[in-house]
Amino acid sequence: MAKIFCIANQKGGVGKTTTAVNLAAGLAGHGQRVLLVDLDPQGNATMGSGVEKADLDSSVYQVLIGMASVKECVKRCESSAYDVLPANRNLAGAEIELVDFDERESRLKDALSLVTKDYDFVLIDCPPALSLLTLNGLCAANGVIVPMQCEYFALEGLSDLVNTIKQVHANLNPDLVIIGLLRVMFDARMTLQQQVSEQLLEHFGDKVFKTIIPRNVRLAEAPSYGLSGVAFDKASRGAKAYLDFGAEMIERIKHM
Ligand code: ADP
Numbered sequence: 001m002a003k004i005f006c007i008a009n010q011k012g013g014v015g016k017t018t019t020a021v022n023l024a025a026g027l028a029g030h031g032q033r034v035l036l037v038d039l040d041p042q043g044n045a046t047m048g049s050g051v052e053k054a055d056l057d058s059s060v061y062q063v064l065i066g067m068a069s070v071k072e073c074v075k076r077c078e079s080s081a082y083d084v085l086p087a088n089r090n091l092a093g094a095e096i097e098l099v100d101f102d103e104r105e106s107r108l109k110d111a112l113s114l115v116t117k118d119y120d121f122v123l124i125d126c127p128p129a130l131s132l133l134t135l136n137g138l139c140a141a142n143g144v145i146v147p148m149q150c151e152y153f154a155l156e157g158l159s160d161l162v163n164t165i166k167q168v169h170a171n172l173n174p175d176l177v178i179i180g181l182l183r184v185m186f187d188a189r190m191t192l193q194q195q196v197s198e199q200l201l202e203h204f205g206d207k208v209f210k211t212i213i214p215r216n217v218r219l220a221e222a223p224s225y226g227l228s229g230v231a232f233d234k235a236s237r238g239a240k241a242y243l244d245f246g247a248e249m250i251e252r253i254k255h256m
């Protein structure tokens, strides 16, 4: 049975999608069966997996409103050997349409329950908001991976997310835990980043992943080729870090 993880942080541009795509590729590189769910109407994880978002007959939007099954919508990312449940701008409408549905927070959870036997990992790339879409991700998940940059305000933004996760844990999904904080776009030459990193370790201890993702231009270039950073340049520091992170996640789920 797959373990399901949300990649969440309500801030935009913090490396959620880069982490979702490259962790999917990293896990697949270690022989894991992975489904990547794009839950952001921007469809960046879809495009970054080499799936054209404009050409989709059906997507995660149809799944959420009950018009299609996950299996009917899944595409294959051949270059990195994982499956994608794609998204495009249609998904923005789901936010409003779902308001009239019963149990609107657990639509994704119910849909995924039919395919968890086919995968080792399901990764959900969340939009940059604590919206109904993100809530669907959090309800479906066993855990949350929080990518963050080691900046001065990083800890401040974290408290909103932690509160939301606590509420979801109490009311909707008792399984939900923060698996860990992932330091991304890290630049070891910056004293401030070193300091914030040390603060994170002090406050959160082993909730901080051991793997650190460096700032690496190859990771930023890869999506324009429809490739993960791992497929684009396997020898790059960014690709190696996400392969290491994949190995760390495989180790973590042994204790879940
Ligand atoms: P989010 O999904 O949280 O909005 P993205 O993953 O799209 O964030 O990342 C925001 C920007 O930062 C993108 O242009 C991406 O290519 C770039 N980026 C993300 N991680 C790295 C990294 N480790 N090194 C260099 N650039 C990165």
Ligand code: MG
Pocket (backbone or CB within 6 Å): 016, 017, 018, 040, 044, 126
């Ligand atoms: Mg994103």
